[in-house]
Structures are given as C-alpha cells and as structure tokens.
C-alpha cells in the first residue's frame with residue numbers, strides 16, 4: 001500500500017530519510033522551530049550529527065557553546081551566525097541566505113539567529129585533532145561563488161565548501177553536481193561515512209545492494225563501507241555531501 005513515507009528505508013549500512021518520513025524533535029533553544037535530527041551518533045556508528053532546522057512563527061536566537069565543530073548551510077530565508085571573537089567578516093557576523101555557509105572550529109562560541117522563513121542544515125561533530133596541526137578557525141562562503149571543478153566523470157562537477165587540501169579539517173563538504181543521466185564511475189566502498197542532502201533534481205541511489213529513487217530534500221546517511229553509487233535522472237541532480245577526511249578511522 002502506498003502511504004506517505006513509503007520511500008524511507010533503514011538498511012544495515014544506511015538510512016534514507018525523505019521529507020514524508022521526518023518526525024520532529026525539540027530543543028530548549030529553538031522554541032517554535034521545526035528541528036529534525038537527520039542522523040546523530042545514536043545511529044551507530046555515525047560520528048556526527050546532521051540536522052534540519054526550520055524557523056517557526058517567531059524569530060529565535062540560539063547560543064551554541066564551544067566544544068564541537070559546526071557547519072551551517074542556508075537552504076532558504078535569512079539567518080545570522082555570530083562567532084564571538086571572529087573578525088573575518090563584519091565583527092564575526094555572517095549573514096546566511098540560500099547557499100551561504102559557515103564553518104566554526106571547536107573553540108568557537110556561536111549564536112545562530114533565525115528569521116521567520118529561515119531553513120538550514122547544521123552539522124555537529126567532536127573535532128578529532130592530529131599532532132602538530134592546529135584546529136581550524138572560522139570559514140564562511142557562498143556556494144554560487146565557488147568554482148565548480150570537473151571530475152574524471154564527464155558531466156560530474158564538484159564544488160568544495162571547505163579546503164580539501166587542508167588536513168586541519170577532519171571533514172569536507174562537497175556539492176556534487178550531476179548532468180542528466182550522469183553516474184558515479186563505480187560502486188564505492190570506503191571507510192569514510194557520509195551525510196548526503198539532495199539539493200536539486202534526483203536519480204537512483206545504489207545503497208548496499210538496494211536501488212532507491214531519490215529527489216530533492218531527501219537525506220541519506222551512509223555508514224563506513226556502505227557500497228554506494230548514483231545515477232542522476234533525466235533532469236540531473238545535485239547533493240551536499242559530508243565526508244570525514246584526513247584521519248585514520250580510530
């Protein structure tokens with residue numbers, strides 16, 4: 001029987017969470033907002049949290065204490081991230097609208113202000129240090145302003161929101177952009193985990209032997225070693241991809 005939410009799946013190595021499967025959670029700091037946990041470390045073995053936050057009928061201000069690194073990506077509407085002590089832009093105030101993003105390292109104290117109509121993705125992770133390398137500070141940017149670079153697959157471009165050449169980062173965020181019917185070159189099986197948010201179009205995702213249709217606003221968690229592949233549909237597709245990097249898996 002077809003019911004809302006029938007595309008959602010929980011496999012041994014992945015979850016597919018569609019908008020129809022989401023079920024709202026609450027946080028004391030976000031009265032009236034919609035707060036969805038897309039994945040957290042309770043979904044073993046995930047080592048990060050990824051959340052969808054949608055403002056409610058009133059603006060909210062959310063003070064976030066230091067101790068974790070955060071990545072915030074604007075999906076729509078207006079939000080402001082203030083990082084205490086960060087002077088990179090306008091005294092540490094970063095305006096976030098669609099496609100805007102902020103990374104703040106584990107020492108940062110943030111305040112996230114959501115205007116009515118704002119929606120965003122947040123990623124939270126305990127920073128994994130590496131000897132001789134200082135933790136990153138603050139990075140901000142705009143997806144459209146980043147150069148899209150070609151990959152070995154014709155028709156597949158990617159934009160890197162955090163510098164993939166900088167080993168201070170223990171994760172990267174890439175925007176993967178597939179032309180019509182373009183596919184990843186292989187079924188990948190690797191140690192790194194993924195949080196994937198579809199930003200446009202759709203296609204067929206191969207996840208641990210299952211072939212599942214995915215569309216905009218779907219979320220996928222892929223555990224380490226989850227076999228994975230993607231072929232975009234006739235309109236192409238794109239997704240925002242979290243991947244842990246530069247650490248040895250312990």
Ligand code: UGY
Pocket residue numbers: 176184188194228229241243
């Ligand atoms: O970089 C990656 O691991 C990427 N190719 N994986 C993915 O898109 N599922």
Ligand code: MN
Pocket residue numbers: 188190194228
């Ligand atoms: Mn991968």
